[in-house]
Amino acid sequence: xxxxxxxxxxxxxxxxxxxxxxxxxxxxxxxxxxxxxxxxxxxxxxxxxxxxxxxxxxxxxxxxxxxxxxxxxxxxxxxxxxxxxxxxxxxxxxxxxxxxxxxxxxxxxxxxxxxxxxxxxxxxxxxxxxxxxxxxxxxxxxxxxxxxxxxxxxxxxxxxxxxxxxxxxxxxxxxxxxxxxxxxxxxxxxxxxxxxxxxxxxxxxxxxxxxxxxxxxxxxxxxxxxxxxxxxxxxxxxxxxxxxxxxxxxxxxxxxxxxxxxxxxxxxxxxxxxxxxxxxxxxxxxxxxxxxxxxxxxxxxxxxxxxxxxxxxxxxxxxxxxxxxx
Amino acid sequence: xxxxxxxxxxxxxxxxxxxxxxxxxxxxxxxxxxxxxxxxxxxxxxxxxxxxxxxxxxxxxxxxxxxxxxxxxxxxxxxxxxxxxxxxxxxxxxxxxxxxxxxxxxxxxxxxxxxxxxxxxxxxxxxxxxxxxxxxxxxxxxxxxxxxxxxxxxxxxxxxxxxxxxxxxxxxxxxxxxxxxxxxxxxxxxxxxxxxxxxxxxxxxxxxxxxxxxxxxxxxxxxxxxxxxxxxxxxxxxxxxxxxxxxxxxxxxxxxxxxxxxxxxxxxxxxxxxxxxxxxxxxx
Amino acid sequence: xxxxxxxxxxxxxxxxxxxxxxxxxxxxxxxxxxxxxxxxxxxxxxxxxxxxxxxxxxxxxxxxxxxxxxxxxxxxxxxxxxxxxxxxxxxxxxxxxxxxxxxxxxxxxxxxxxxxxxxxxxxxxxxxxxxxxxxxxxxxxxxxxxxxxxxxxxxxxxxxxxxxxxxxxxxxxxxxxxxxxxxxxxxxxxxxxxxxxxxxxxxxxxxxxxxxxxxxxxxxxxxxxxxxxxxxxxxxxxxxxxxxxxxxxxxxxxxxxxxxxxxxxxxxxxxxxxxxxxxxxxxxxxxxxxxxxxxxxxxxxxxxxxxxxxxxxxxxxxxxxxxxxxxxxxxxxxxxx
Numbered sequence: 035x036x037x038x039x040x041x042x043x044x045x046x047x048x049x050x051x052x053x054x055x056x057x058x059x060x061x062x063x064x065x066x067x068x069x070x071x072x073x074x075x076x077x078x079x080x081x082x083x084x085x086x087x088x089x090x091x092x093x094x095x096x097x098x099x100x101x102x103x104x105x106x107x108x109x110x111x112x113x114x115x116x117x118x119x120x121x122x123x124x125x126x127x128x129x130x131x132x133x134x135x136x137x138x139x140x141x142x143x144x145x146x147x148x149x150x151x152x153x154x155x156x157x158x159x160x161x162x163x164x165x166x167x168x169x170x171x172x173x174x175x176x177x178x179x180x181x182x183x184x185x186x187x188x189x190x191x192x193x194x195x196x197x198x199x200x201x202x203x204x205x206x207x208x209x210x211x212x213x214x215x216x217x218x219x220x221x222x223x224x225x226x227x228x229x230x231x232x233x234x235x236x237x238x239x240x241x242x243x244x245x246x247x248x249x250x251x252x253x254x255x256x257x258x259x260x261x262x263x264x265x266x267x268x269x270x271x272x273x274x275x276x277x278x279x280x281x282x283x284x285x286x287x288x289x290x291x292x293x294x295x296x297x298x299x300x301x302x303x304x305x306x307x308x309x310x311x312x313x314x315x316x317x318x319x320x321x322x323x324x325x326x327x328x329x330x331x332x333x334x335x336x337x338x339x340x341x342x343x344x345x346x347x348x349x350x351x352x353x354x355x356x357x358x359x360x
Numbered sequence: 361x362x363x364x365x366x367x368x369x370x371x372x373x374x375x376x377x378x379x380x381x382x383x384x385x386x387x388x389x390x391x392x393x394x395x396x397x398x399x400x401x402x403x404x405x406x407x408x409x410x411x412x413x414x415x416x417x418x419x420x421x422x423x424x425x426x427x428x429x430x431x432x433x434x435x436x437x438x439x440x441x442x443x444x445x446x447x448x449x450x451x452x453x454x455x456x457x458x459x460x461x462x463x464x465x466x467x468x469x470x471x472x473x474x475x476x477x478x479x480x481x482x483x484x485x486x487x488x489x490x491x492x493x494x495x496x497x498x499x500x501x502x503x504x505x506x507x508x509x510x511x512x513x514x515x516x517x518x519x520x521x522x523x524x525x526x527x528x529x530x531x532x533x534x535x536x537x538x539x540x541x542x543x544x545x546x547x548x549x550x551x552x553x554x555x556x557x558x559x560x561x562x563x564x565x566x567x568x569x570x571x572x573x574x575x576x577x578x579x580x581x582x583x584x585x586x587x588x589x590x591x592x593x594x595x596x597x598x599x600x601x602x603x604x605x606x607x608x609x610x611x612x613x614x615x616x617x618x619x620x621x622x623x624x625x626x627x628x629x630x631x632x633x634x635x636x637x638x639x640x641x642x643x644x
Numbered sequence: 645x646x647x648x649x650x651x652x653x654x655x656x657x658x659x660x661x662x663x664x665x666x667x668x669x670x671x672x673x674x675x676x677x678x679x680x681x682x683x684x685x686x687x688x689x690x691x692x693x694x695x696x697x698x699x700x701x702x703x704x705x706x707x708x709x710x711x712x713x714x715x716x717x718x719x720x721x722x723x724x725x726x727x728x729x730x731x732x733x734x735x736x737x738x739x740x741x742x743x744x745x746x747x748x749x750x751x752x753x754x755x756x757x758x759x760x761x762x763x764x765x766x767x768x769x770x771x772x773x774x775x776x777x778x779x780x781x782x783x784x785x786x787x788x789x790x791x792x793x794x795x796x797x798x799x800x801x802x803x804x805x806x807x808x809x810x811x812x813x814x815x816x817x818x819x820x821x822x823x824x825x826x827x828x829x830x831x832x833x834x835x836x837x838x839x840x841x842x843x844x845x846x847x848x849x850x851x852x853x854x855x856x857x858x859x860x861x862x863x864x865x866x867x868x869x870x871x872x873x874x875x876x877x878x879x880x881x882x883x884x885x886x887x888x889x890x891x892x893x894x895x896x897x898x899x900x901x902x903x904x905x906x907x908x909x910x911x912x913x914x915x916x917x918x919x920x921x922x923x924x925x926x927x928x929x930x931x932x933x934x935x936x937x938x939x940x941x942x943x944x945x946x947x948x949x950x951x952x953x954x955x956x957x958x959x960x961x962x963x964x965x966x967x968x969x970x971x972x973x974x975x976x977x978x979x980x981x
Contacts, residue, residue, distance in 0.1 A: 096883050099768075120889075128886030135884075140877040143896055145903075145974055154895075155885050190975050206885060483662030487956045490918025492666075495952040498940055499670040575787055579922055582789050583937045598790060602926060605793045606809065608801050617790035625785035632781070 041111070042069040043214045043246035044093070044131070049106035049116075051085075051092050051270075058318035062088045062101070063270045064326075067345070070214065075240060075247040077257030077278075079293070080267035083314050086250045089267070090216045092116070094133055095123045110214070129159040132207035136219040138199035142191040148202045149175070149187025152209055159210035174205040179235060197228035201235065208239060214246045221256070233260060254297045258282060266290050269314050269326035271342070276351040286351065286358040288333045325355070333357045381633030387626040394438055395445040404432035406439040406592045415609050425611035427601065437615050440592040444574050444623065447504060451511035451573040452566045458512060459519025460562055464554055466520065467527025468546070477524070481517035489514045493576055497585045507586040511573045522565060526558040560638045567631035571624040578620055594620045645971075648978050652967045656960050663956040668712050671949045672705070681945045684725045721953065722946030724939065731950035735932055739954075740825025741812060742931030746920050748828075748847055749854025750912075757859045758905070761866025765874060765901075766893060776867055783860025788919040792853040792926040799849060806849050809927040817842045850927040857919050858912050865908040869901040876900075903974055910966050917955055 051063040063085045070076050078086045091097045093108045093115055108115040110131055113122065135141045143151055152174050153167035162170055168187070175183035178201040191199055200220060207215060217236060221229035237260045240247045251257045257264055264281045266274040266289065274287040285291045312330025315322060323329060328338045337356040345352045399406075404422075410430035418425045424433035466477035484492065496510040530536060530553075539549050578595030580586040587593040589600065594616040601612025672678055679696035680687070687695070696702050700711050715721070721731040764776035799806040807814060812827060817839050820830040827843035873879060874897055882896045921933035928934070932951055939947035971978045 094884055096880055124886050124888065126886065127884055133884045135877065135881060137877065141881045143878045143882070143900070144976065145900060146896075154882075154887060154891065158885075158887055158891070190979070192976050193979070203881070206881070479658075479662070482659060483666060486659040486663050486960055487666070487952070488914045488917035488959050490915070490921065491952055491955045493918075494921070494936070494940075495667070495670050495948070498945070498948050571785065578787055579789065579918075582922060583925055584941050595787075598787075598793070602789075602793055605797050606801060608797075610797050613790075613793055617787060617793065620787050620790060621785055624787070625782065628781065628785055 040071060043072045043074070043110070044248075045069040045107075045109040046089070046093065047107045047109070049089065049092060049108065050104045051088055051097070051101055052104055053098070053101045055100065055318075060317045061270060061322065062317060063092070065342075066106070066267070066270070066272050068265045068272055068275055070246045070248055072213065072246055073240075073244045074263065075237070075249065075261045076263040076265060077249045077251060077261040078265050078267060079251060079254050079257045081252055081293075081314070083269070084267040085270040086252075086267050087218055088270075090133065090218055090248070090250055094127060094131065094216065128155055128207075128212065129210045130212050131214045131216070132210070132212040133216040133218065134200070134203045134207045134220050136222045138203045138220075139191050139194075139196060141203060142199055144191055147188050147190060148194070152187075152202070152205050155206050155209040171205075171209075174209055175202070177239070178202070178205045178208075179231075180205075196224050197232065200224065200228075200232055204232075204236065204239070208243065208245075211243055212245065214248070215240065216248045216250065218250045219252070220249075221251075229256075254293050266293065270317065271326055271354060272352075273327065273354050274352065275345075280351055284359075286353040286360075287327075287355050288331050288357075288359065289327050291359055333359075378633060378636065380629060381636070384626050384629035384633055387622070388630055391441060391445060391623055391626060394441040396442070398438045398441050402432075402435035402438050404435040406431060406436040407590055415604070415612075417609070418611055424615040425609075427597075427612050428604065433597075433611060433615050436592040436597060437594070437619050440594050440597065440616065441619070441623075443504070443587070443591065443593050444577065444620075447508055447511075447577045448570040448573040448627075450508045451515070451576075452569050454508060454512035455515045455519050455569065456562060456566060459516045460523045460555070460558065462516070463520035463523025463525075464527040464550055464558060467524035468531055468550055468554060474524070477520055481520050484513065485517045490576065490579060493580060494583070494585060497580055502586055502588060504587060507577050507580055510580075511576050514576070515569055515572070518569075519562060519565065522562060523558050526561060527554050530554055530557060564631055564635045564638055567627050567634055571627035571631070574620065574624055574627075645978060648971050649968055652964055652971070656964050659960050660957065663953065663960065664713065664716065665709075667949060667953045667956070668709055670952070671945065672701070672708055672712070681943070682722075682725075685943045716953075721950035724947050725944040726939065726942045731947050734935060734947070735950055735954055738930055738932045738935050741929060742920055742924065742933060744826045744828065745847065745850055745923070745929060745931060746854065746916055748851040750858060750916060752851055752855035753858040753862060756855065757862035758866050761863045761905075762870055762893070762898065762901075764863075764867045765870030768871075773867075776863055780860045780864035780867070783856065783863075786856065788853060788857045789922040789926050791856050792850065792923055795849050795853055796926070807845050809849065810846075811928050811930055812843060812846055813839070814842055814846070850923050850929055853923050853926070854916060854919060858916055861908055861912055861915075862905065865905050866901065869904045870897060873897045873901040899973065903970065906966060906970050906973070910963050913959065913962050913966075917959060 046069065047067050049063055049066040050061075053060040053062055066085070066089055068076075068078075078089065080086050088097070088101070092101070092103055095115060095118075097103070103116050106116060110126065113126065115123065115126070115131075118126070142148065149168060149171045152171035156162040156167045156170050156174075157164055160167075160170070172183045172187050175186055180186050180198060180201055186194075186198075191202070194202070204220075215236070220236065221232050224232065233256070236247065236249075239245070247261075249257055249261055254264075258278050258281075261278055263275070263277050265272055266281075266287065268289050274281065274285065274290045276286075281290065282294065285294055311332075315326050315329060323339065324341045325331075325338050328334050331338070335357045340356070342354045343356065345354070408431065410426075413422075413426050413430040414428055416422055416426045422432050422434065424437060427433055427436070462477045462480075466474040487495075493507075493510040493514050496513060497506045500506045500509070527550075536549055536553055539553055544552075574594075577586060577593070578598070581593055581595030582599045584599075587596050589596055597616035598613045598620070601609075601614075601616070604610075605613045671681075677692070677696075679692050679699065679701050682699060682701075683692045683695040700708055703711075719732050721735070723730055724734060727734065760772070760776050760779070764770075764773040767773060796806070796809050800808060813819060820827060820834045820836055820839050823830045823833050828840060828847070831837070831840040831843060878900075879892060879897050882892045887896070920931065921937060923929065924931045924933035925937055932954065936948050936951035939945070939951075
């Protein structure tokens with residue numbers, strides 16, 4: 035929360051989400067808070083099951099029907115996305131806030147030409163007349179780096195590679211020039227070269243449009259590459275929130291430190307790769323501890339059973355821990 | 361816990377979860393009882409006619425009324441259960457043997473066996489099923505055996521396909537390899553290893569086919585193929601009563617038709633319940 | 645596109661060959677004496693022998709088969725004993741009646757079942773969802789001839805709303821001049837509104853009977869398919885892009901959900917063509933189904949054989965059209981990527 039004077043692009047406050055399942059209630063998210071400034075790029079990082087995707091889905095309002103938001107706000111400008119009417123949400127989605135997903139090929143309509151899918155968004159949000167939409171869609175394809183966009187606009191997702199499908203999804207998301215983009219693991223499943231290319235593409239477009247971006251990833255190194263700030267999540271909690279350089283240089287939460295140690299580095303050997311002991315707690319338990327990392331934390335002290343400390347509103351480096359690293 | 365006890369416990373769980381399946385099972389028991397004991401407990405002889413009492417609406421003496429020959433409809437409906445149930449069971453047993461074996465052989469051996477079974481199945485499926493059944497019974501003659509055969513033939517492709525898919529999956533399975541290595545012949549593996557594994561999945565289909573078999577037999581009898589009067593069978597009874605339906609004597613055709621409906625409904629529900637028991641993933 | 649159609653048509657040829665072989669076996673390889681079947685129950689031994697020679701039934705099976713195929717190629721399906729007319733002619737005359745009935749029944753069925761399935765899927769656990777599931781389960785248990793009879797009893801006998809089940813037209817009306825053979829269409833072409841209404845009145849109950857019969861599988865498949873598609877990744881993307889609910893449900897979800905429903909139509913047609921025979925008997929409908937049933941009762945065998953063959957050929961053609969329709973909608977099949 036660096037620039038206190040400016041209104042953030044998105045401000046998530048106290049988001050709590052639970053899922054009703056056959057085997058009990060899963061407390062997927064507990065009091066999640068973070069914000070993204072206008073034009074800022076942040077990374078939301080955590081292992082599988084940490085709740086990072088659930089956070090995004092809750093903000094976008096596309097949670098699975100079994101999921102419910104039980105507390106919190108998600109302020110996009112002056113609108114609380116979590117209590118907005120469906121018609122308001124449908125207006126805002128695509129126009130102000132957009133999302134791209136992993137597995138791009140299944141995320142696109144398999145029986146509709148990609149140009150039309152882009153045109154659908156343009157017509158709905160972009161104030162583009164119906165007859166001009168196809169031409170603009172072609173321009174969008176060009177902007178995301180697809181060669182021969184005129185021919186490709188008539189193609190179907192199954193005729194394109196994974197990387198191209200992801201570019202199409204980016205085109206769809208950015209067609210109405212939103213002010214915030216959420217990218218949920220956009221490079222998972224793509225080969226390494228394409229990963230870098232896609233990440234560059236999103237960064238460049240974000241910069242050109244002055245668009246804020248949230249990169250969701252399990253890969254700490256990838257998340258750190260292009261974001262100004264990193265928010266680390268564990269088991270539905272935000273455990274640390276700091277500028278990227280600061281986080282890597284001085285991680286304060288024990289989990290973040292373990293995460294950094296477990297991240298493969300070009301110089302490190304396999305022997306030096308650490309693994310994080312223990313596993314995520316079962317989120318269906320009624321007796322979940324206040325700190326969900328405490329049961330596997332090497333720095334646990336008696337004070338850790340109390341509720342997590344409230345974050346200091348003015349701080350740039352937030353840690354949810356009673357015994358952080360110095 | 362023995363396999364039987366485990367199955368029984370699972371069955372109890374499914375029935376408790378889904379009372380509709382329990383209801384269907386109770387109904388099934390009722391039908392079996394009617395089929396087995398029906399002819400012994402009905403008040404009237406289903407074949408004895410009494411023209412003086414013809415076409416009486418349902419009353420205290422004749423719960424379902426009497427037909428145009430003065431026969432008691434209630435007795436005829438109950439007694440007909442045995443024939444229709446027999447036709448259903450026989451058809452299903454026959455198609456399980458024919459289709460199950462052919463399909464399992466096709467899936468296990470592949471090659472020419474697979475191609476031939478596939479061709480036969482495709483040819484059967486090129487016909488609208490009831491029309492093919494009509495053709496078979498018309499060609500071979502108006503008997504109950506031919507109705508059973510026609511129903512079995514018409515359902516052959518479905519059973520062959522299911523059995524083939526299951527056999528294909530298990531062909532490379534570990535326990536098959538183990539059996540082969542310990543010297544079992546292919547046929548032995550087929551009979552002892554693969555067929556028992558395929559059976560549960562086919563059982564679900566068999567319950568559904570029983571419903572279809574009854575409808576098929578009734579339909580054929582309705583147009584004059586198969587069962588002939590005065591034998592009591594639900595389809596024929598509806599056919600005989602249809603002329604009177606138009607002039608208001610509804611009980612003739614209604615009760616056998618309702619019995620048909622209830623029996624088929626019961627088998628369908630049972631099939632759905634069995635499917636939940638055998639493979640919860642396939643629930644709709 | 646054309647290549648796809650030709651490929652599909654080529655795949656239908658083995659089916660047609662199979663159909664011809666099976667119908668040949670059914671009629672020529674009968675137990676007992678096929679000649680007696682074709683000569684009829686009242687024939688003398690001498691007449692039977694004449695028929696045997698005339699139909700070549702004394703020749704070896706391969707020769708008979710060759711003759712059979714040759715006859716078929718020339719459109720010769722034999723002659724009816726009871727009417728003395730060529731089977732082909734009678735089938736051709738009566739086909740429009742069956743077609744009109746079946747197509748109208750299917751149309752009514754789709755118009756009810758598809759929206760029902762869509763609504764059931766978009767409003768899970770609502771009243772409409774439960775109604776859909778009940779209809780789907782109960783619908784397959786109803787014997788089609790029973791439904792027809794109940795409808796006649798309720799709507800004709802009790803309520804008097806529907807006319808007597810005596811065929812395509814009341815005695816007071818004449819058939820419209822033949823263009824397609826469909827009374828509904830032909831009467832409109834001739835501008836004869838009275839006949840149009842009269843034909844429609846006769847059509848309602850039998851078409852409704854067929855519709856009720858095919859409602860269940862179509863509604864069930866539509867609901868299941870829509871449910872699956874509504875939770876798919878690309879519908880999630882469409883929602884996340886803020887597309888209007890109509891666009892999401894109709895343009896994105898429904899078009900994809902229709903694909904399995906179209907495949908189901910093949911099976912539905914198999915049932916419909918069979919149910920047609922039963923409905924024609926209940927309503928005294930002068931189509932090819934009742935033609936075959938009447939011939940059966942009189943032990944007149946050539947019409948039955950012609951009927952089975954015609955139905956099978958039509959069914960193969962219908963399946964071909966369904967395959968092509970599927971390919972039109974799903975580019976993955978069309979472009980054979």
